Amino acid sequence: MRQFIIGAAVALVAMPAAAQEFDWRKHDGETINVMLNNLAWTQLMRDRIEAFTEATGIKVRAETFSEEQYRTRLTTLLQGGSSELDVFMTLPSREAPLFASNGWYADLTPLLKSEATDPAYNYDDFSAALRQSGVVGEAVTSVPINVEGPLFYWRRDIFEKCDVEKPEYLEDLPAAAEKIRACDSAITPWAARGLRGTVGYPLGAFVYNMGGDFMDEDGKASLCLPGTIKGLDLYGSMLRDYGPPGATNHTFTQVMDLLGQGRVAMTNESSNEFSTLMKHEGRVEDIGVDVLPGGRESGISKPVVINWSLAVSGLSEKKEAAWYFVQWATGAENQEELATQGIAPSRVSVFNGEGFRNWASESRPRGEWLEALLEISQTGSSLYQTPSLTRTPEAREILSNVVQQIVLGQADAETAACAVTDEVQALQN
Amino acid sequence: MPPRSPGQQAMSARWMILPAVVMTLAMVIFPLGFAIYLSLGGNGTLPALGLGHYSRLMADPAFWSALRVTLVLFAVALVLQLVLGTALALALNRYNVVRGLVRTAILSPFMLPPVVVGMIAIVVLDPGLGAANWILESLGLPHFLWLASPRWSLLVVALIDTWQWTPFVALIVLGGLQALPARVYEAAEIDGAKGWSLFWHVTLPLLGPTLLTAAVLRSVDLLRFFDIIYITTQGGPGNATTTLNIQAYKLGFDFMDVGYASSVMIVLALIVLGSVVFFASLRKKVSW
Amino acid sequence: MSDTPRSRWSTPVFTIGALLFMSPILWMALSSLKSPQEVTAYPPKLLFTPTAANYAELFGRTDFLHNTFNSFVVAGASTLLGLVIAIPAAFAISWHRMVWPATVSLFARMAPGTLFLLPWFIMFSKLGMAGGYTALILAHAVITMPLALWILLPYLDATPREIVESGQIDGCRSGTILIRLVLPMIYPGIVVATIMSFVFSWNYFLFALALSGFDTKTAIVASFNFIGEGTTNWGALMAAATVIALPPLVLTFTVQRWLVSGLSFGAVKG
Numbered sequence: 003m004r005q006f007i008i009g010a011a012v013a014l015v016a017m018p019a020a021a022q023e024f025d026w027r028k029h030d031g032e033t034i035n036v037m038l039n040n041l042a043w044t045q046l047m048r049d050r051i052e053a054f055t056e057a058t059g060i061k062v063r064a065e066t067f068s069e070e071q072y073r074t075r076l077t078t079l080l081q082g083g084s085s086e087l088d089v090f091m092t093l094p095s096r097e098a099p100l101f102a103s104n105g106w107y108a109d110l111t112p113l114l115k116s117e118a119t120d121p122a123y124n125y126d127d128f129s130a131a132l133r134q135s136g137v138v139g140e141a142v143t144s145v146p147i148n149v150e151g152p153l154f155y156w157r158r159d160i161f162e163k164c165d166v167e168k169p170e171y172l173e174d175l176p177a178a179a180e181k182i183r184a185c186d187s188a189i190t191p192w193a194a195r196g197l198r199g200t201v202g203y204p205l206g207a208f209v210y211n212m213g214g215d216f217m218d219e220d221g222k223a224s225l226c227l228p229g230t231i232k233g234l235d236l237y238g239s240m241l242r243d244y245g246p247p248g249a250t251n252h253t254f255t256q257v258m259d260l261l262g263q264g265r266v267a268m269t270n271e272s273s274n275e276f277s278t279l280m281k282h283e284g285r286v287e288d289i290g291v292d293v294l295p296g297g298r299e300s301g302i303s304k305p306v307v308i309n310w311s312l313a314v315s316g317l318s319e320k321k322e323a324a325w326y327f328v329q330w331a332t333g334a335e336n337q338e339e340l341a342t343q344g345i346a347p348s349r350v351s352v353f354n355g356e357g358f359r360n361w362a363s364e365s366r367p368r369g370e371w372l373e374a375l376l377e378i379s380q381t382g383s384s385l386y387q388t389p390s391l392t393r394t395p396e397a398r399e400i401l402s403n404v405v406q407q408i409v410l411g412q413a414d415a416e417t418a419a420c421a422v423t424d425e426v427q428a429l430q431n
Numbered sequence: 432m433p434p435r436s437p438g439q440q441a442m443s444a445r446w447m448i449l450p451a452v453v454m455t456l457a458m459v460i461f462p463l464g465f466a467i468y469l470s471l472g473g474n475g476t477l478p479a480l481g482l483g484h485y486s487r488l489m490a491d492p493a494f495w496s497a498l499r500v501t502l503v504l505f506a507v508a509l510v511l512q513l514v515l516g517t518a519l520a521l522a523l524n525r526y527n528v529v530r531g532l533v534r535t536a537i538l539s540p541f542m543l544p545p546v547v548v549g550m551i552a553i554v555v556l557d558p559g560l561g562a563a564n565w566i567l568e569s570l571g572l573p574h575f576l577w578l579a580s581p582r583w584s585l586l587v588v589a590l591i592d593t594w595q596w597t598p599f600v601a602l603i604v605l606g607g608l609q610a611l612p613a614r615v616y617e618a619a620e621i622d623g624a625k626g627w628s629l630f631w632h633v634t635l636p637l638l639g640p641t642l643l644t645a646a647v648l649r650s651v652d653l654l655r656f657f658d659i660i661y662i663t664t665q666g667g668p669g670n671a672t673t674t675l676n677i678q679a680y681k682l683g684f685d686f687m688d689v690g691y692a693s694s695v696m697i698v699l700a701l702i703v704l705g706s707v708v709f710f711a712s713l714r715k716k717v718s719w
Numbered sequence: 720m721s722d723t724p725r726s727r728w729s730t731p732v733f734t735i736g737a738l739l740f741m742s743p744i745l746w747m748a749l750s751s752l753k754s755p756q757e758v759t760a761y762p763p764k765l766l767f768t769p770t771a772a773n774y775a776e777l778f779g780r781t782d783f784l785h786n787t788f789n790s791f792v793v794a795g796a797s798t799l800l801g802l803v804i805a806i807p808a809a810f811a812i813s814w815h816r817m818v819w820p821a822t823v824s825l826f827a828r829m830a831p832g833t834l835f836l837l838p839w840f841i842m843f844s845k846l847g848m849a850g851g852y853t854a855l856i857l858a859h860a861v862i863t864m865p866l867a868l869w870i871l872l873p874y875l876d877a878t879p880r881e882i883v884e885s886g887q888i889d890g891c892r893s894g895t896i897l898i899r900l901v902l903p904m905i906y907p908g909i910v911v912a913t914i915m916s917f918v919f920s921w922n923y924f925l926f927a928l929a930l931s932g933f934d935t936k937t938a939i940v941a942s943f944n945f946i947g948e949g950t951t952n953w954g955a956l957m958a959a960a961t962v963i964a965l966p967p968l969v970l971t972f973t974v975q976r977w978l979v980s981g982l983s984f985g986a987v988k989g
Contacts, residue, residue, distance in 0.1 A: 040947030
């Protein structure tokens with residue numbers, strides 16, 4: 003935490019120096035094409051793009067798609083060698099090595115060092131871990147727009163009514179769930195993602211906190227490790243024993259609908275859903291937000307933290323104008339504005355800035371949410387599946403399958419986890 | 432003017448077919464060729480290499496499971512839709528008073544985009560959130576897992592598709608019924624054929640070409656079943672609803688294993704081709 | 720079949736049946752008038768205060784009107800193109816009882832749609848057509864053409880061969896026979912083929928997702944903008960779906976009378 007704040011102070015001092023000299027209008031009259039995945043960030047940013055055009059004279063044609071459709075279109079355009087696309091959104095933890103090896107990212111390193119970068123931009127202001135997510139080899143390939151991760155949401159009122167302590171350790175979840183069920187049968191004690199391909203993100207911390215990992219001590223990929231099996235078992239059995247019916251088809255939409263409607267007592271779901279959750283009646287008063295409890299036996303608390311980023315297409319013919327857009331979109335001014343609308347900023351100075359802090363102090367859940375984000379951004383890992391250079395989505399699919407078998411009672415955790423050893427090892431090369 | 436010779440007839444037939452064939456081939460030759468090349472191990476720099484992807488396919492239990500799911504879904508949904516669609520068409524045809532809004536309403540489900548149907552299914556059929564279980568509960572019936580049941584999800588998908596596409600079959604059959612020659616019926620009535628026997632011995636044989644059209648058009652979509660499953664279960668729970676098309680999409684677009692995905696797509700295309708050839712050659716048998 | 724039964728109960732039974740058939744669609748339309756939180760409420764809210772906010776969001780904050788226009792252009796043109804090509808082909812196929820052209824016409828419907836995305840994108844890019852209407856219309860025409868062709872086949876099969884032969888004896892060219900003698904007899908089939916082609920093209924999203932440009936995006940592609948982490952808006956999504964469903968419904972309502980009226984059995988056969 004201290005380093006975080008010191009970093010911010012340095013950043014603030016460094017900013018004003020040569021700000022006025024930068025020529026934002028160098029690419030006046032050009033048009034760039036931008037493709038965005040539909041996140042809360044995107045919705046807010048779309049309304050601000052006009053301001054960019056006013057300031058720079060660069061016309062922006064932005065299109066938004068939901069994630070699956072976004073990937074289909076993006077893959078087609080990039081594989082098809084389209085030079086039309088200039089800026090796109092990317093999830094580095096999923097695809098950075100693959101995209102980089104395909105040449106789909108422009109190398110931003112020379113641009114960052116050149117006159118094409120506003121001296122006030124201060125790339126070092128982005129938190130180090132998030133910055134690192136976009137670095138492939140020596141090259142900076144993308145710039146983080148936010149910070150996010152699964153958080154532990156729980157209903158204070160239900161816990162109080164049922165006289166249940168908030169779980170101090172991950173191992174305490176089943177007991178808490180059991181008590182809640184006994185006390186109020188109308189409440190589903192637990193909900194979480196179970197849909198194929200989506201499980202890895204909320205599952206990761208279960209594996210780590212129970213002392214597990216995605217590879218053994220020799221660096222060989224495996225899920226057949228004692229701690230990993232415990233983590234998979236806990237995640238799967240919580241859903242099986244205390245989860246809502248049909249959890250194997252659930253992703254963030256259903257989990258948040260259930261929690262928002264007050265029908266679920268706890269979950270581990272994305273920090274991005276916080277603002278949506280607060281729109282449901284009554285939740286501002288009764289929701290508690292925290293980092294997922296750590297493991298008692300392991301003594302480990304290692305949550306998952308990731309970021310979405312903006313990249314300039316490696317095939318773009320207007321890389322510099324595109325970079326202008328990325329600079330502007332990830333600049334301190336925009337992040338400050340978005341932070342007060344519930345977007346967790348990737349810049350340290352903004353995260354620690356007055357605006358975000360004031361916004362967070364307006365309600366108790368906001369404050370808890372901010373503290374939790376702060377913690378996961380320092381202790382978190384962006385790896386939540388078998389480490390693989392180019393086959394991350396496959397690794398996440400395998401994890402989902404293992405968890406679904408446990409949830410459906412088709413296999414116990416050990417059998418399911420150990421059956422896929424060959425598969426996960428094949429992903430490593 | 433003298434009558435035109437059979438040779439001239441064949442000539443003009445060729446000209447009439449030409450635009451359809453040329454457009455289709457112009458649009459599919461490159462994609463199919465490209466996919467075959469990829470499936471044979473080509474990667475843009477090297478020439479195509481061999482049958483590696485196909486032998487991997489033959490040994491892949493996931494492929495056989497997806498094939499089974501595809502064929503089960505195809506058979507169940509096709510039979511349901513043809514039978515119910517024909518019944519609906521006969522009813523609509525008999526009660527000609529049913530027109531306007533009511534008729535449009537009955538035919539409406541297939542006018543919704545399948546992806547929208549999938550989204551409605553997500554919300555309505557969720558075991559804990561959806562209206563479907565609420566209705567069961569109100570009727571005093573137990574809750575059902577719907578699309579989340581490893582055992583029944585495939586059938587639920589088939590039923591959703593049947594709800595959507597039975598009206599499509601009905602509309603085709605309805606048109607077919609109304610194009611039937613009256614003289615045949617007059618002759619049949621003179622022979623005393625009525626009701627079920629009239630339907631079985633006269634109407635149904637006459638509807639042959641129409642039913643084949645319905646069967647072909649449903650088959651090409653059912654064998655490549657994708658949208659509703661992709662939106663709702665992503666192929667789960669487990670592999671219960673992973674069709675060949677879902678598997679190919681995952682391989683190609685999520686896992687970026689384009690060569691292997693292409694081999695799945697080519698095999699699927701051959702299966703669909705087989706079914707179309709089968710139905711198209713049946714046309715000769717049922718024509719009248 | 721000349722005497723259509725008009726029993727007292729047929730209308731109420733069909734009306735109830737229609738309501739049941741339509742209930743998911745009614746649910747969708749009702750949901751489009753709810754707040755995003757109300758759509759998934761359990762138990763479902765039957766009584767609620769309707770809001771136009773979803774439609775305001777749809778037309779105010781997005782280009783949905785323009786997207787709908789694009790859908791009309793693409794669906795209209797591909798329906799027309801499909802019919803123009805399919806009608807003569809179906810005529811020849813039916814007359815000569817051919818198998819292979821009927822099979823070939825469906826080639827583009829045999830492989831998964833995703834197989835075509837990248838090759839078509841490359842192909843149309845090379846031709847400078849990527850992102851334009853033409854590429855989308857052609858891509859959708861390989862859906863509408865075989866659809867229309869196969870729908871027309873049974874109608875053509877049912878057309879008495881004497882009619883064509885009488886035309887041949889009079890020395891008419893095939894085109895003339897088709898337009899003057901055959902088309903008037905199969906117009907119910909053309910109505911069905913038009914409805915189907917329009918609906919299929921209107922609702923098809925995959926090709927438009929990959930091939931459309933910034934200005935040619937269709938409504939169905941744009942409707943996906945309402946799903947996303949932290950942004951899922953069921954209300955607006957259902958509003959979009961309702962708007963998308965309207966044109967095919969209106970089209971069917973308008974043309975279904977031609978499909979039936981006056982056409983009791985054999986009327987066309989004379």
